Structures are given as C-alpha cells and as structure tokens.
Amino acid sequence: MAHPVKIIGVVGAGQMGSGISQLAASAGFQVLMMDVDQPAISRGLNSISSSLSRFVRKGAITQEKMDESLGLIRPTTSLEDFQPADFVVEAVAEEESLKKRIFSQMDKIVKPSAILASNTSSISITRLANSTKRPTQVIGMHFMNPPPLMKLVEVVRGMATEDPVFETTKVLAERLGKTVCCSKDYPGFIVNRIIMPMINEAFYALMEGVGTADDIDSGMKLGTNHPMGPLELADFIGLDTCLSIMRVLHQGLGDTKYRPCPLLVRYVDAGWLGKKTGRGVYQHD
Numbered sequence: 001m002a003h004p005v006k007i008i009g010v011v012g013a014g015q016m017g018s019g020i021s022q023l024a025a026s027a028g029f030q031v032l033m034m035d036v037d038q039p040a041i042s043r044g045l046n047s048i049s050s051s052l053s054r055f056v057r058k059g060a061i062t063q064e065k066m067d068e069s070l071g072l073i074r075p076t077t078s079l080e081d082f083q084p085a086d087f088v089v090e091a092v093a094e095e096e097s098l099k100k101r102i103f104s105q106m107d108k109i110v111k112p113s114a115i116l117a118s119n120t121s122s123i124s125i126t127r128l129a130n131s132t133k134r135p136t137q138v139i140g141m142h143f144m145n146p147p148p149l150m151k152l153v154e155v156v157r158g159m160a161t162e163d164p165v166f167e168t169t170k171v172l173a174e175r176l177g178k179t180v181c182c183s184k185d186y187p188g189f190i191v192n193r194i195i196m197p198m199i200n201e202a203f204y205a206l207m208e209g210v211g212t213a214d215d216i217d218s219g220m221k222l223g224t225n226h227p228m229g230p231l232e233l234a235d236f237i238g239l240d241t242c243l244s245i246m247r248v249l250h251q252g253l254g255d256t257k258y259r260p261c262p263l264l265v266r267y268v269d270a271g272w273l274g275k276k277t278g279r280g281v282y283q284h285d
C-alpha cells in the first residue's frame with residue numbers, strides 16, 4: 001500500500017525543526033517549514049544549506065540532489081498554510097502551554113485525516129493530544145539532534161493514540177532512514193529519562209567544584225566511552241531545553257532526585273543557552 005504521507009508540515013525552524021525539514025526533504029517529501037520568527041526561518045534555511053553543502057563536499061550527495069531537496073522546502077510564517085499537510089511535526093520550544101496552543105491551532109487548520117506529532121523531549125503526549133479534538137491521531141515523534149545524522153527516533157504513544165497512527169509514524173521514520181524505539185508516555189520517555197539526570201549531575205559536579213568543565217567532560221568521554229562529555233552535550237542540546245526537561249521530570253515523577261541544578265538555572269537566566277546562542281558552559285564560534 002502507498003504510504004499516505006506526501007506533505008509534511010514542521011512547526012518551528014530552530015535546531016530541530018530545520019534538521020527535521022532537511023531530513024524529510026532529502027527523503028523526497030514536500031515540506032512546509034513554519035516559524036513565527038522570520039530570522040529563525042532564515043537561520044534554519046542557512047543551516048540546512050550548509051549541512052547539505054557539507055554532504056556534497058564529502059561526495060555523499062550530488063549538487064542536483066541538494067538543489068532538489070532545497071526546492072522541496074517551503075518556508076512560511078503562517079500555520080494556515082498547513083491545511084494540505086498529511087503529517088505535522090511540532091518542534092517549538094519545550095514549553096507545555098506553547099505546545100498545547102499550537103496543537104489546538106493545528107487541529108483547527110490541518111485536514112481531519114492528518115496526524116499531529118510532537119518532537120517534544122519530555123512533555124506528555126496524552127496532555128498535548130487532549131488539547132485537540134483528534135487525540136487518537138496525536139503521537140510523539142522524538143528525533144535526536146542533529147536529525148539528519150542521528151539514527152534513532154523515539155515514538156511515543158499517548159493514551160488515545162490508535163494503532164494505524166503508530167504504524168504510519170513508524171513507517172515514516174523508517175522512510176527517513178531511522179530506527180524506532182517505542183516508549184510509553186511517562187515524563188522524559190526513555191532517552192531523556194536516563195540522559196538528563198546525568199547532565200544535571202554534571203552541573204552539580206561543576207557547581208560543587210568537583211572538577212572543571214574539561215575535567216568532567218574528559219572524565220566521562222574517556223572513562224565511559226561517550227562521544228561527548230555531558231556539559232558539551234548540554235551546550236549542544238540547549239541549556240533551556242535541558243532545564244525544561246529536568247522540570248518535567250521533577251514535577252512529573254515527584255522525586256527530589258530530579259531537582260534542576262541551580263547552576264544550570266543560572267546559565268539559563270543569563271541567556272547562556274549553549275551552541276545556539278554562542279555561549280553556554282563553553283564559548284562557541
């Protein structure tokens with residue numbers, strides 16, 4: 001049977017939204033990429049171009065393929081343009097109230113048969129689904145950063161998600177070249193439930209002066225065979241996103257072991273959010 005998804009809408013053109021748009025266009029889907037912020041769209045398109053150019057330079061794709069992929073991405077600042085989308089992936093900031101508002105808007109705009117997915121790292125899919133009139137067609141589709149390179153997609157079923165919606169999402173992830181792991185809808189799902197407390201603990205170690213950032217990162221890289229140290233990874237993810245996820249774990253699981261490290265909070269208060277703002281634990285170009 002032909003796969004029902006032809007047009008993919010992506011809400012948010014930040015680190016993840018632009019990466020998901022690139023991935024979908026590279027797999028031949030038409031993509032609508034929406035952001036409220038015009039500069040964010042320009043940055044998103046630039047980052048897609050430079051990522052595809054790197055693939056061309058490495059000989060992984062041809063210049064024609066790059067041009068074809070770029071031609072499949074239609075940027076917009078209006079959700080109203082999502083009417084023809086068959087599948088939407090929401091990738092705005094990790095804030096429940098914002099995501100709920102977007103799900104409720106999308107529900108009114110996007111055609112009734114479409115699936116609404118969230119790339120949330122930790123927020124309840126069941127609650128997002130409940131802000132729509134189509135909770136059976138809402139699902140979590142959690143890409144890893146950067147989406148064009150990382151192999152995993154964590155698929156999260158809400159309480160009401162129907163089997164065919166799960167199947168379509170799984171097949172879509174596979175068409176995008178990914179391997180799926182399935183998680184139940186608990187705070188942080190599988191990946192962030194495990195990785196985020198480690199990152200948070202690295203901030204405690206830094207705050208308490210157990211070691212410098214370099215000591216902590218090289219200790220974990222060389223000592224546990226992780227490709228990146230936890231503080232370097234936090235800068236890569238975005239410290240605001242890390243803090244939001246810790247708050248979801250803390251509130252949702254109710255255990256003090258998940259309390260966000262005050263040093264992480266201070267970085268976010270300062271607007272030092274990591275790679276995306278040029279400064280986090282480390283300085284970035």
Ligand code: NAD
Nearest residue numbers: 012014015016035036037040091092093094120121145237
């Ligand atoms: P980001 O800050 O880079 O991008 C968020 C984008 O959302 C911004 O461009 C912003 O302008 C846009 N936005 C805000 N309000 C909007 C609205 N009302 N409508 C449309 N766009 C709006 O964040 P990110 O790192 O791309 O994270 C996005 C989502 O992906 C979060 O839910 C995060 O938890 C999840 N995620 C992040 C990572 C990661 O490593 N950064 C990995 C997996 C999942």
